[in-house]
Amino acid sequence: MVQEDEGFAPPLNFDADTATRKKKGVHRPQFAPVFTHPAHRRNKPSKVHLLVNPYAGKRKGAAIGERVKARLEQEGVEVTLSQSAYSGHLVTLASALVVGENEPIVAVGGDGTLCEVISGRMLLNLEQRQTFAIVPAGTGNSQANDLNLATVDDAVEAILGGHVQALDLARVELTEGLPGNEGERMVRFSHNLVTWGLGVDSNIQAERMRWLGPARYDVGILMAILANRKRSATLTINGRSVADAFTLFLVQNSQTGGSLLPLAPGASVDDGEMDIGVLKRMKRGQILKAFGMLKAEGRHVFHPKVDYHRFKSLAITTDEPTAINVDGENLGSTPLEMNVLKHAVDIVVPVQNEKSEKSSSS
Numbered sequence: 001m002v003q004e005d006e007g008f009a010p011p012l013n014f015d016a017d018t019a020t021r022k023k024k025g026v027h028r029p030q031f032a033p034v035f036t037h038p039a040h041r042r043n044k045p046s047k048v049h050l051l052v053n054p055y056a057g058k059r060k061g062a063a064i065g066e067r068v069k070a071r072l073e074q075e076g077v078e079v080t081l082s083q084s085a086y087s088g089h090l091v092t093l094a095s096a097l098v099v100g101e102n103e104p105i106v107a108v109g110g111d112g113t114l115c116e117v118i119s120g121r122m123l124l125n126l127e128q129r130q131t132f133a134i135v136p137a138g139t140g141n142s143q144a145n146d147l148n149l150a151t152v153d154d155a156v157e158a159i160l161g162g163h164v165q166a167l168d169l170a171r172v173e174l175t176e177g178l179p180g181n182e183g184e185r186m187v188r189f190s191h192n193l194v195t196w197g198l199g200v201d202s203n204i205q206a207e208r209m210r211w212l213g214p215a216r217y218d219v220g221i222l223m224a225i226l227a228n229r230k231r232s233a234t235l236t237i238n239g240r241s242v243a244d245a246f247t248l249f250l251v252q253n254s255q256t257g258g259s260l261l262p263l264a265p266g267a268s269v270d271d272g273e274m275d276i277g278v279l280k281r282m283k284r285g286q287i288l289k290a291f292g293m294l295k296a297e298g299r300h301v302f303h304p305k306v307d308y309h310r311f312k313s314l315a316i317t318t319d320e321p322t323a324i325n326v327d328g329e330n331l332g333s334t335p336l337e338m339n340v341l342k343h344a345v346d347i348v349v350p351v352q353n354e355k356s357e358k359s360s361s362s
Helices: 061-074 089-095 111-122 142-146 152-161 198-207 215-227 284-295
Strands: 002-004 047-052 078-083 105-109 131-136 163-176 185-190 193-197 231-237 240-252 274-280 306-311 313-317 323-326 329-348
Touching: 047 061, 047 089, 061 078, 061 105, 061 131, 061 152, 089 111, 105 111, 111 131, 111 142, 111 163, 111 185, 111 329, 131 142, 131 152, 152 329, 163 323, 185 329, 193 198, 193 231, 193 329, 198 215, 198 240, 198 323, 198 329, 215 284
Parallel strands: 047 078, 047 105, 105 131, 131 329
Antiparallel strands: 002 240, 163 185, 163 329, 193 240, 193 323, 231 240, 231 313, 240 274, 274 306, 313 329, 323 329
């Protein structure tokens, strides 16, 4: 192993939740709170901007968008609605919006849809703080899960409720296009996750099996484990680097990923840092054990070949371009650079306990 700057800082340790039963030989880890700061209470919005991915989930995005529009209009909310026509289109549509104060920009789709919508606004470098909401219409809906938005109706009620919380983002710079089809450098703003290694292999496999629904993620992971490609990279966390062979990097802002797997039990979406699970080079049997522990309520953090770190800046470089997944979409290739932006935007959340709220004048 080649080390620079004496390698990473020591990995984080998790406390076991001893009130839970042991599975795979260990207790469930104690999970961090999704939010570490209180909600802000606002007035019901007078206007909402819906940006719809009609291809989300099983191509139900368009119908869900119309349903949300009708419901909001019944409550006296003015609604604009635009639909994407191709991958990346929502970046352009979001950047073209004229948005007033307390006018949420609502992504109807999955995690990738919200990423495009946020990126379109953040690339404008606006001084006005942006407010976003998500209506779960995708396959994974990881961010919606962490926000306790299980249904479309939950999301509409949250929008009408006017409660928001600060959300961290990561500015992600990478090369557009998967290996073999690389283009220019591009920037996205991630709210959910960034994946390198076996996780991207599994997602690429899963996208070929969309007819399986959410189960495709499990099938894709198993296929990637069986292939167990060897990968080498230089990973830099907060300016300290290690070059080695790795299996997978799970870079997380939210706690869950595809199939609502608890990838990052220690992640909070507003703590000013992001989390990374570093899976060292493993044999197939070790990967299968780690995956089994992951599915057992995030117990993979106790696997001897998994290190867990927290960061403000991160970079991945490789000798040859390797694939990167951002918020559930296979967008590009290494080299990659990430920088965390604390409390970059506001996100609409369900009505919170009044005692824990911090009222705002908006």
